[in-house]
Amino acid sequence: MKGMSICPVCNGLYEMSLMCANCGEPMIESGRLMDYYDNYSPYMDIDLMKLEDGYPDTYSGNKCPHLYRCPTCQHDHVLFIKE
Ligand SMILES: [Zn+2]
Numbered sequence: 001m002k003g004m005s006i007c008p009v010c011n012g013l014y015e016m017s018l019m020c021a022n023c024g025e026p027m028i029e030s031g032r033l034m035d036y037y038d039n040y041s042p043y044m045d046i047d048l049m050k051l052e053d054g055y056p057d058t059y060s061g062n063k064c065p066h067l068y069r070c071p072t073c074q075h076d077h078v079l080f081i082k083e
């Protein structure tokens with residue numbers, strides 16, 4: 001147990017509903033971006049790579065980045081959940 005995350009989405013307290021900016025379909029929560037980043041960094045596209053610069057700020061701001069994906073058009077969006 002790391003005991004550092006109190007992100008409500010990680011803890012299953014609620015689900016964020018997010019509409020795809022591309023096609024308007026509901027997006028699906030695909031897990032923490034950290035998990036993807038550790039395991040699948042070659043898979044990341046340019047948009048996600050750009051976030052790398054913002055990570056230190058993200059950590060200090062106690063926000064938990066979650067990856068959302070549209071099942072219809074495969075559009076990805078990273079949502080920062082306040083912890
Ligand atoms: Zn989280």
Ligand SMILES: [Zn+2]
Nearest residue numbers: 020023070073
């Ligand atoms: Zn879409």
